[in-house]
Amino acid sequence: EHAPFLRARVTRGISLPRKILFISALSLALTCLFYWLMSCYKTLQFPSQESDVYQARELSDRTAFATLREKLSFATSEDHHGPESDTTDDDLNRQVDCTLDYGQKKLPQAIIIGVKKGGTRALLEALRIHPDVRAVGNEPHFFDRNYDKGLDWYRDLMPSTLDSQITMEKTPSYFVTSSAPKRIYSMARDIKLIIVVRNPVTRAISDYTQTLSKRPEIPTFEVLAFKNRTLGLIDASWSALRIGIYALHLEGWLQYFPLSQMHFVSGERLIVDPAGEMEKVQDFLGLKRIITDKHFYFNKTKGFPCLKKPEDSSTPRCLGKSKGRTHPNIDPDVIHRLQKFYKPFNMMFYQMTGQNFQWEQLEMQ
Numbered sequence: 592e593h594a595p596f597l598r599a600r601v602t603r604g605i606s607l608p609r610k611i612l613f614i615s616a617l618s619l620a621l622t623c624l625f626y627w628l629m630s631c632y633k634t635l636q637f638p639s640q641e642s643d644v645y646q647a648r649e650l651s652d653r654t655a656f657a658t659l660r661e662k663l664s665f666a667t668s669e670d671h672h673g674p675e676s677d678t679t680d681d682d683l684n685r686q687v688d689c690t691l692d693y694g695q696k697k698l699p700q701a702i703i704i705g706v707k708k709g710g711t712r713a714l715l716e717a718l719r720i721h722p723d724v725r726a727v728g729n730e731p732h733f734f735d736r737n738y739d740k741g742l743d744w745y746r747d748l749m750p751s752t753l754d755s756q757i758t759m760e761k762t763p764s765y766f767v768t769s770s771a772p773k774r775i776y777s778m779a780r781d782i783k784l785i786i787v788v789r790n791p792v793t794r795a796i797s798d799y800t801q802t803l804s805k806r807p808e809i810p811t812f813e814v815l816a817f818k819n820r821t822l823g824l825i826d827a828s829w830s831a832l833r834i835g836i837y838a839l840h841l842e843g844w845l846q847y848f849p850l851s852q853m854h855f856v857s858g859e860r861l862i863v864d865p866a867g868e869m870e871k872v873q874d875f876l877g878l879k880r881i882i883t884d885k886h887f888y889f890n891k892t893k894g895f896p897c898l899k900k901p902e903d904s905s906t907p908r909c910l911g912k913s914k915g916r917t918h919p920n921i922d923p924d925v926i927h928r929l930q931k932f933y934k935p936f937n938m939m940f941y942q943m944t945g946q947n948f949q950w951e952q953l954e955m956q
């Protein structure tokens with residue numbers, strides 16, 4: 592009589608662990624299936640997602656690095672490019688702005704072609720304040736040293752610009768490169784050319800000071816300036832002196848470009864009245880007059896005008912140590928002889944440009 596009860600107990604006794612076993616096995620299988628599906632999902636989805644993330648990160652890093660590299664290379668460009676290049680250490684302090692990369696890379700519509708040690712860096716840095724100007728930080732040296740690299744290489748160096756913005760670069764050695772006018776003309780015959788000129792004697796001393804800072808063993812300025820000092824024979828083949836024969840170099844440019852496409856900035860006035868010179872440059876470039884005296888202040892320690900600090904930065908912007916170096920004392924007799932040497936070339940230059948830069952009347956700047 593106990594049999595049905597026992598059967599039931601036995602059946603229940605057997606079926607209960609079976610059910611537990613079944614449920615455990617099922618949940619195990621479901622867990623495995625879940626993990627398998629997850630792993631498939633990861634294999635299928637994550638590599639592309641991760642690589643997207645990686646690419647995006649790499650892209651923004653690249654932009655930041657490119658900008659930094661640009662700043663760095665232009666802070667060390669003197670070492671790479673020899674005496675033609677310049678340094679603006681303070682640009683390293685400028686904020687790296689990766690949000691400005693809108694638009695397209697274009698060939699420049701305006702170039703600061705010279706002159707070396709004229710004040711070209713000060714001009715370019717001031718122009719970069721303008722929202723409608725974007726310029727490459729370092730000197731591309733395309734039309735003198737890198738022409739064989741081609742226009743695509745050159746364009747690729749340029750920052751992206753919107754249609755309303757002007758793309759610019761500065762390489763002061765173009766002005767004295769005889770092949771540069773033709774090359775620039777064949778790229779863009781309507782290009783605007785800016786030349787910052789400075790008293791050729793002061794310019795020569797500035798040029799010499801730069802070389803001396805890198806090679807302190809070179810002979811004195813007085814020695815290098817003459818072929819024969821007793822005979823008063825000036826060595827016009829010395830590049831520091833040759834660059835200052837502006838009329839000679841300008842002749843080559845006038846073979847290709849009308850004067851109306853050129854604008855001459857006085858290097859002297861750029862120091863004493865930066866806003867006044869910038870007004871003329873903005874007019875020449877067809878820009879709204881946005882850069883004004885509000886953007887400059889005279890830094891007594893530096894002895895030069897500097898740019899006031901931008902709203903988003905705590906650092907005012909003076910040019911680096913390589914700008915505004917103390918010049919060595921040069922024998923006044925040598926300076927006088929060089930002034931005499933340059934006088935006819937300067938007169939010719941004033942005539943050609945229709946501007947009197949007054950290098951004869953001014954004391955040595």
Ligand SMILES: Nc1ncnc2c1ncn2[C@@H]1O[C@H](COP(=O)(O)OS(=O)(=O)O)[C@@H](OP(=O)(O)O)[C@H]1O
Nearest residue numbers: 677707708709710711712713797895896914915916
């Ligand atoms: N605001 C400001 N700050 C510093 N320096 C200034 C400024 N404006 C013009 N200058 C003068 O610029 C001279 C250097 O000229 P460049 O920039 O054309 O030199 S370079 O050819 O690019 O190396 C540099 O020449 P040196 O004084 O001989 O160093 C300066 O006299």
